[in-house]
Amino acid sequence: MFAKSIRKDHYGYYFIAPFFIIFTIFGLYPILYSLYISFTNFDGITTPEFVGIGNYVAVLQDPLFYKTLFNTLFIWGVSVVPQLTVSLVLAFILNDKLLKGRDFFRAVYFFPNIVTAASLGLLVSLIFDWQSGGLNHFLVQVGIIDDPINWKNDPWFMRLIVSAILFFQYFGYSMVIYLAGLQGIDPALQEAAQMDGAKKKHIFIHIIVPMLRPIILFQMITSIIGGIQIFDQPFTLTNGSGGPDRAAMTSIMYLYNVAFQSTRFGYGAAIAFCLFVIIILLSVVSFIMTSRKSRS
Amino acid sequence: MQTAKSIEQPNAAIQHYASTKRLTLGKVIIYMLLTGLAVICIVPFYLMIIYSTHNNATIASTFTFLPGPFVADNYLNMASKINIWRGFANSLFIAGTSTVLSLYIGSLTAYGFAKFKFKGRTWLFMFLLATMMVPGQLALIGMYRLFSTLGLLDSYAAIILPAAANAFNVFFIKQFMESSIPDEIIESARVDSAGEFRTFNQIVLPILGPAISALGIFTFIGSWNNFLTPLVLFFSLDKYPLPVLVALVQGYYGMDYGLLYLGVAISILPIIIVFAIFSRQIIGSVALGAVKG
Numbered sequence: 180m181f182a183k184s185i186r187k188d189h190y191g192y193y194f195i196a197p198f199f200i201i202f203t204i205f206g207l208y209p210i211l212y213s214l215y216i217s218f219t220n221f222d223g224i225t226t227p228e229f230v231g232i233g234n235y236v237a238v239l240q241d242p243l244f245y246k247t248l249f250n251t252l253f254i255w256g257v258s259v260v261p262q263l264t265v266s267l268v269l270a271f272i273l274n275d276k277l278l279k280g281r282d283f284f285r286a287v288y289f290f291p292n293i294v295t296a297a298s299l300g301l302l303v304s305l306i307f308d309w310q311s312g313g314l315n316h317f318l319v320q321v322g323i324i325d326d327p328i329n330w331k332n333d334p335w336f337m338r339l340i341v342s343a344i345l346f347f348q349y350f351g352y353s354m355v356i357y358l359a360g361l362q363g364i365d366p367a368l369q370e371a372a373q374m375d376g377a378k379k380k381h382i383f384i385h386i387i388v389p390m391l392r393p394i395i396l397f398q399m400i401t402s403i404i405g406g407i408q409i410f411d412q413p414f415t416l417t418n419g420s421g422g423p424d425r426a427a428m429t430s431i432m433y434l435y436n437v438a439f440q441s442t443r444f445g446y447g448a449a450i451a452f453c454l455f456v457i458i459i460l461l462s463v464v465s466f467i468m469t470s471r472k473s474r475s
Numbered sequence: 476m477q478t479a480k481s482i483e484q485p486n487a488a489i490q491h492y493a494s495t496k497r498l499t500l501g502k503v504i505i506y507m508l509l510t511g512l513a514v515i516c517i518v519p520f521y522l523m524i525i526y527s528t529h530n531n532a533t534i535a536s537t538f539t540f541l542p543g544p545f546v547a548d549n550y551l552n553m554a555s556k557i558n559i560w561r562g563f564a565n566s567l568f569i570a571g572t573s574t575v576l577s578l579y580i581g582s583l584t585a586y587g588f589a590k591f592k593f594k595g596r597t598w599l600f601m602f603l604l605a606t607m608m609v610p611g612q613l614a615l616i617g618m619y620r621l622f623s624t625l626g627l628l629d630s631y632a633a634i635i636l637p638a639a640a641n642a643f644n645v646f647f648i649k650q651f652m653e654s655s656i657p658d659e660i661i662e663s664a665r666v667d668s669a670g671e672f673r674t675f676n677q678i679v680l681p682i683l684g685p686a687i688s689a690l691g692i693f694t695f696i697g698s699w700n701n702f703l704t705p706l707v708l709f710f711s712l713d714k715y716p717l718p719v720l721v722a723l724v725q726g727y728y729g730m731d732y733g734l735l736y737l738g739v740a741i742s743i744l745p746i747i748i749v750f751a752i753f754s755r756q757i758i759g760s761v762a763l764g765a766v767k768g
Contacts, residue, residue: 286754347516
């Protein structure tokens with residue numbers, strides 16, 4: 180029977196072939212084609228003209244590119260730090276078997292994650308509207324403010340509100356991942372510490388956090404990949420404009436504008452690959468940082 | 476995952492009892508924080524539903540958390556301007572077909588990797604995992620060009636075909652397959668001289684059922700929420716999936732608040748319903764995928 184199964188092994192190729200064929204045509208080829216376009220001044224109509232690294236040089240000297248990159252990293256940073264810490268604490272709390280309503284809280288916190296990001300951006304835009312938004316009406320009615328605040332006129336506020344939306348959408352998701360990680364930690368370890376008189380706070384800092392380090396790294400890297408790609412929420416929040424002084428315009432929004440609104444495909448493709456390099460650099464940095472911490 | 480239960484049951488129980496007694500104030504604060512956070516998670520969606528039942532005058536002038544009588548007016552107003560059900564049908568079709576395709580191809584691929592020891596298997600699988608690290612936007616411009624050459628811009632195929640090769644699904648199904656499908660089943664099917672693909676379709680696929688359905692819900696929601704790709708690859712209003720349609724409505728009818736709230740509500744409500752039914756499976760598949768990674 181063993182010999183028989185050996186002879187069947189080439190069937191593996193047939194099983195994996197459809198995936199790799201589709202991926203090559205609709206995944207790999209477009210990526211390589213984007214790379215090629217990034218070295219041309221392709222406008223979508225005329226034949227692409229090779230310009231070498233011209234687009235990349237231009238991207239690296241483009242103040243708007245840096246501005247959108249700053250917006251993206253700011254929005255990401257302000258959302259990801261509270262997201263990863265709050266969700267870790269929540270996971271620790273909800274992992275307590277004596278806590279009532281664990282499944283309920285878990286589900287409610289996770290829920291915003293699966294809501295259509297674009298619709299959520301639009302919804303927040305409506306709620307924060309200067310004249311018709313529910314928030315201003317509420318604040319005026321309660322008496323906290325006298326006149327409606329024009330929230331969407333403030334560049335910093337717009338960045339912060341995108342961060343808040345991302346936090347709102349992702350803290351439950353990270354919490355679920357931490358919870359899954361916590362299930363993998365031997366409960367005897369915590370109980371032993373408890374017997375020795377360790378406080379919950381100390382168990383959390385000295386046992387839980389170090390043991391979850393691989394999961395924290397996983398979350399860091401996935402959030403970097405996701406964070407650089409923020410598009411839907413700020414796009415619908417600002418109706419595609421990027422808000423006052425393009426404060427909430429993310430790099431991918433800029434890419435979208437350059438490539439598909441101004442039809443400068445070559446330049447847009449160069450932006451895409453610059454962002455890819457940044458993602459790799461940030462991932463490597465967070466990998467080094469996390470592994471260095473574990474040594475000390 | 477279940478490891479040895481506490482050996483000293485009575486002792487642990489006393490400990491727990493003592494800690495519940497002692498930490499009453501702490502417990503209260505924790506429950507208050509948890510509830511407060513839960514309220515924050517629900518309020519925006521509650522307001523969305525409430526505001527979709529009011530007319531412009533009410534929305535523009537007062538804060539309200541009670542439903543109003545204008546949901547039908549808003550609906551008729553919206554129906555006269557955009558065909559939201561067309562968007563709904565588009566989303567359903569795109570998400571449905573890409574989910575089914577990506578699950579079937581994902582299962583085929585996972586089976587190939589999990590149960591056949593062919594040459595280059597490890598490298599091909601590593602390559603597949605590496606593709607998950609690559610952001611989709613890299614392909615976007617090339618994809619636009621490719622589909623424009625193929626004459627498939629503004630066609631459903633432009634969204635569905637690339638979604639069919641989903642590396643995460645392969646990874647997820649492979650993990651499940653390795654633990655739940657013993658080689659003996661496949662061997663015995665071979666002894667009974669079943670063809671390899673027949674074995675896959677009639678024996679392996681049914682066993683995968685539960686894992687695939689959990690993953691399927693998740694894939695479906697992901698596809699339903701897809702925004703940037705259809706925004707780029709589609710041009711005609713009657714092709715747009717629901718999220719894109721709703722977002723564009725903002726540009727056209729930005730001052731029609733009741734209509735906008737209703738549009739947002741219609742684009743989110745299906746997700747709320749799906750989540751209410753399948754929350755356990757959805758959360759489970761996220762947790763499983765993350766920890767195995």
